[in-house]
Amino acid sequence: MRTDSAIPAPYRISEAAALSGVSAANIRFYEKEMLLSPHGRSENSYRCYSLGDVHQLRFIRLCRAMDMSLDEVRTLLGLDLNLKTDCATARESLDGHLAHVRARLAELKALEKDLKALRDRCDGTDAHCHIIEALHERADALPVPVKRPEAVKRHV
Incomplete structure (x- = not known):
């Protein structure tokens, strides 16, 4: 689970989006669908994402690119x-x-x-x-x- 960025974790949603290739809107949608949950919030209430979250977003993006349904992705993530x-x-x-x-x-x-x-x-x-x-x-x-x-x- 590596990233190609010098930005250290935790990541804000915009940083996680840039590192994963998943838009911030889709990240919020995946959270709503319970495919991902951020690791808390920062002092200023920004969502915080870990390297593992970025990897998970990449995994979801890959599965969705293979036209897998959310339920299929959910199964594989589990x-x-x-x-x-x-x-x-x-x-x-x-x-x-x-x-x-x-x-x-x-x-x-x-x-x-x-x-x-x-x-x-x-x-x-x-x-x-x-x-x-x-x-x-x-x-x-x-x-x-x-x-x-x-x-x-x-x-x-």
Whole structure:
């Protein structure tokens, strides 16, 4: 857990943000989500962060860059590097995330195919645009949302 700064710990939020690459707003959000808790406050009520906190912020940033959910990050943060059972939990968590990524990739490939087909409908030489025409047709074909009748209010 090293930092690349000559600034000694404890760090203010702006310093922790600069060292971790996580914005101050996101640091506050991660605190609210209980992924991080600062080590108290200074005399002037500034939040104080340690080298460990900066490392944890980098860890969170890395996991979020891999599109992990907050719950997945929370799970990984709660694991111990040296416990064999925690290794299995980490693998299970990543397997679940991989399944999510693979499903999303399939959705994106289907979207790509659909967009290519839509793009191929118009080469720009006709009097009107077949892409816009197709989008209007699709919009008209969307189902109309069903409005549920309001529940009868009773005074019992």
